[in-house]
Amino acid sequence: MGEHVVKLPDVGEGVAEAELVEWHVKVGDIVREDDLLASVMTDKATVEIPSPVEGEIVWTGGEIGDTVAIGSVLVRVKTAGGGASKPTPESQAAEAGPPLAPPAEAPAPQARAPKRELPLARPAPKREPVASRRAPGEKPVASPAVRLLARDAGVDLRQVTGSGPAGRITGDDLDAFIARGPDAPRGPGLARKTEVTEVKVVGLRRRIAEKMALSKSRIPHITIVEEVDVTALEDLRAALNKKPTAEKPKLTVLPFLMRAMVRALAEQPSLNALFDDDAGVIRQHAGVHIGVAAQTPSGLLVPVVKHAEARDLWDCAAEVARLAERARDGTASRDELSGSTITITSLGPLGAIATTPVINYPEVAIVGVNRMAIRPMWDGASFAPRKMMNLSSSFDHRVIDGWDAAVFVQRLKELLETPALLFVDA
Numbered sequence: 001m002g003e004h005v006v007k008l009p010d011v012g013e014g015v016a017e018a019e020l021v022e023w024h025v026k027v028g029d030i031v032r033e034d035d036l037l038a039s040v041m042t043d044k045a046t047v048e049i050p051s052p053v054e055g056e057i058v059w060t061g062g063e064i065g066d067t068v069a070i071g072s073v074l075v076r077v078k079t080a081g082g083g084a085s086k087p088t089p090e091s092q093a094a095e096a097g098p099p100l101a102p103p104a105e106a107p108a109p110q111a112r113a114p115k116r117e118l119p120l121a122r123p124a125p126k127r128e129p130v131a132s133r134r135a136p137g138e139k140p141v142a143s144p145a146v147r148l149l150a151r152d153a154g155v156d157l158r159q160v161t162g163s164g165p166a167g168r169i170t171g172d173d174l175d176a177f178i179a180r181g182p183d184a185p186r187g188p189g190l191a192r193k194t195e196v197t198e199v200k201v202v203g204l205r206r207r208i209a210e211k212m213a214l215s216k217s218r219i220p221h222i223t224i225v226e227e228v229d230v231t232a233l234e235d236l237r238a239a240l241n242k243k244p245t246a247e248k249p250k251l252t253v254l255p256f257l258m259r260a261m262v263r264a265l266a267e268q269p270s271l272n273a274l275f276d277d278d279a280g281v282i283r284q285h286a287g288v289h290i291g292v293a294a295q296t297p298s299g300l301l302v303p304v305v306k307h308a309e310a311r312d313l314w315d316c317a318a319e320v321a322r323l324a325e326r327a328r329d330g331t332a333s334r335d336e337l338s339g340s341t342i343t344i345t346s347l348g349p350l351g352a353i354a355t356t357p358v359i360n361y362p363e364v365a366i367v368g369v370n371r372m373a374i375r376p377m378w379d380g381a382s383f384a385p386r387k388m389m390n391l392s393s394s395f396d397h398r399v400i401d402g403w404d405a406a407v408f409v410q411r412l413k414e415l416l417e418t419p420a421l422l423f424v425d426a
Contacts, residue, residue: 004053006037006075008068011047017069018042020062021203025075029057037075040068041203045334046298055079065202142169150174204299215361218277222397225354226409230372231387233419240313248314253369253389254292255316257344259422260415261367262288262309265342268408271365272341275399282364282399291340291360292320294327301327302360304340313422344369355392364399367412368392 011018018040025037031051038049038060059076062068140157142150146169150157153174160177162169201209230253237251244250265272265288273284288309291302303323308316326332343360344367351371359366370390376383391412395405415421 002079003058004055004077004079005073006049006052006077007071008040008049008074010070011040011042015042015070017067018047019203019206020064020066020068021046022064023060025057025060027057027060031055031057031077041207043334043338045332045337046203046330049074051075051077053077053079065200065206140169141167146171146174153178204301208299211361212358215358219359219361220397221356221359221394222400222402222405223356223392223394224405224409225390225392226413227388227390228413229377229386229417230389233416234372234387236419249317249321251313251317252320253372254320254344254346255313256416256419256422257367257369257412258290258305258308258311258316258320259313260412261290261342261344263415263422264408264411266309267411268404270404271395271400271408273364273399274341274362275364275396276362277398285341287341289339289341291343291363292323293343293345293360294324296328296330298330301332301337302340302343303327303332303336304338306339342366347371354390357392357394359394359396364396365405365408366394368394 008018019042020038021041022039023037024039025031025035031037032054033052034050036048037051037057040047040049055077057075058078061073061075068074140160141162141164142157147157149171150160155174155177157169157174160169160173161167162173164170164173233253233256237253237256240248241250269284269286270282272288273282275282287307290305290308292305293300293302303326305311305316305319305323311319323332323336326336340360340363342363342365345355345357346369347355349371351369354370355368357366357368368391370392372387372389374385375388377386377388391409393405393409393412
């Protein structure tokens with residue numbers, strides 16, 4: 001028998017440590033080669049650690065949520081082959097188990113004490129089948145003795161269910177009610193629940209929490225909500241989607257918004273920027289790298305469409321679909337989840353009338369898409385049904401003035417309400 005030590009390998013990306021997010025084995029489990037041992041997370045990318053040998057798990061290092069250094073011992077596996085790594089004194093001691101204690105001597109027989117007669121005790125009240133409740137306002141039926149006991153015990157007999165004839169409350173009913181206490185269920189679905197479930201914040205959820213706290217604590221947000229008439233845009237989108245092909249996939253609203261943002265940011269490059277507040281430097285980017293917030297089974301991820309300024313509508317649509325799929329199945333790379341200069345967030349059909357998006361630190365702006373709805377709008381002569389959608393955009397008020405933010409939002413509104421402008425060279 002031997003012992004094989006499995007260390008946390010270098011998972012790449014130049015990281016020195018990883019967070020332990022899931023154990024696939026426990027002590028005593030038998031594993032075969034390539035069976036999964038654990039999952040670790042590095043900068044939003046989850047990496048699965050397989051077993052290099054076959055054997056029995058005798059030790060695991062760390063708990064869920066712990067940070068593990070690259071090269072530290074993760075698992076010890078007891079193997080049967082001779083090619084395994086040599087056992088350490090600690091593992092031998094652990095395998096041998098604690099020393100056996102000497103057998104205890106049998107106690108000497110003692111004289112049996114004389115049997116004592118115990119005083120008669122009142123038998124525990126029998127739990128009779130619960131009768132149906134009395135109608136509201138109906139006077140409880142009980143004997144004078146039971147009423148006296150209830151008054152002395154401070155019990156309202158209207159709360160006690162009687163098991164006797166015609167719902168009469170017996171002494172046993174009263175005793176059972178007192179034994180249950182005032183927190184006893186009063187009826188189906190009305191039981192008080194006192195359980196508390198603790199859920200440890202680990203992995204992606206912890207990283208999201210840290211980033212949101214950082215953004216809200218360091219960035220003074222200003223949010224502008226503007227309604228946009230997307231009737232013409234939706235008509236154009238429907239026409240373009242009549243004959244989708246592999247080169248020209250179906251279009252959603254997002255590619256139009258991305259193209260509108262590219263046009264608006266070309267006129268206001270200060271919004272396509274990252275603010276290094278520690279160094280006091282604003283880094284404006286020529287390339288427009290749009291992060292698109294995507295909900296995944298693990299939590300919120302932000303894959304990035306790089307160089308949106310060089311993509312047309314269909315290229316933007318294809319890239320958004322590709323990145324969203326990789327984010328959902330957990331295969332998105334670190335490069336695909338980083339490098340954004342401005343972000344779009346959308347709740348899709350679940351979106352509300354307005355939201356207050358949190359800026360993706362250290363960016364300085366984020367654009368939120370809200371639910372689309374048909375609303376009656378005044379056209380100067382009468383009300384007409386129009387497809388309306390609100391944009392909720394937040395800005396870092398330390399470096400973006402309210403006027404500049406409003407100009408940006410109005411430019412987006414103009415481009416989306418007159419989508420032909422998206423196809424006109426600037």
